[in-house]
Amino acid sequence: MGHAADSVTACLSKGLGASVGTIIAGSKSFIAKAKIPRKTLGSGMRQVGVLCAPALVALEENKAKILAEGLNKIKGLKVDTASVQTNIVYSDILKGSNITETHLCKILEAHGVLTMPKGPFKLRLVIHHQISESDVKYTVLHSESCNWVHW
Structure with a gap:
């Protein structure tokens, strides 16, 4: 999935109960470019493991x-x-x-x-x-x- 795109986003919060809203995935150069407007708009990149852990738990324990x-x-x-x-x-x-x-x-x-x-x-x-x-x-x-x- 995502082979035809430069980047992919996924919402982790909604009803899953993950701690933040959205993640973005792409090439290293794309992520480097994406960090600039993200910081400018007031958001900061967080530790990936801290963000992914609640999402994985939410999906694995999902009924x-x-x-x-x-x-x-x-x-x-x-x-x-x-x-x-x-x-x-x-x-x-x-x-x-x-x-x-x-x-x-x-x-x-x-x-x-x-x-x-x-x-x-x-x-x-x-x-x-x-x-x-x-x-x-x-x-x-x-x-x-x-x-x-x-x-």
């Missing part, structure tokens, strides 16, 4: 894969588990399920699970760094126990 695999087992839902690489999970509601993404979001919200409709028959779920494995299992359980496929 999104568990959520994706659990949702994928529910009749009427489909998750491309291979595409789950961060804390974001997209789930498709299969046609013929007789429920909209908005209605499913409302059902889950009644159980304290907030999701976002992401288009016709598609949900977006994001795992925050403080979400535990038992929270994920709770979400899957309530998604499954709604018996919404028969509506």
Whole structure:
């Protein structure tokens, strides 16, 4: 990834809980050039290990894969588990399920699970760094126990 670009940026904070916002990667000459405007705008380069450690922990301890695999087992839902690489999970509601993404979001919200409709028959779920494995299992359980496929 990044072979066709001179530089790559990645946001580490958001829901992952890493300690800073964005990192930039590129050639030594690109980074040398990037340091000048960065310092001018008031930011300083920090120790890479200190920045990367929380990001690695956030990704390694992330429960999104568990959520994706659990949702994928529910009749009427489909998750491309291979595409789950961060804390974001997209789930498709299969046609013929007789429920909209908005209605499913409302059902889950009644159980304290907030999701976002992401288009016709598609949900977006994001795992925050403080979400535990038992929270994920709770979400899957309530998604499954709604018996919404028969509506």
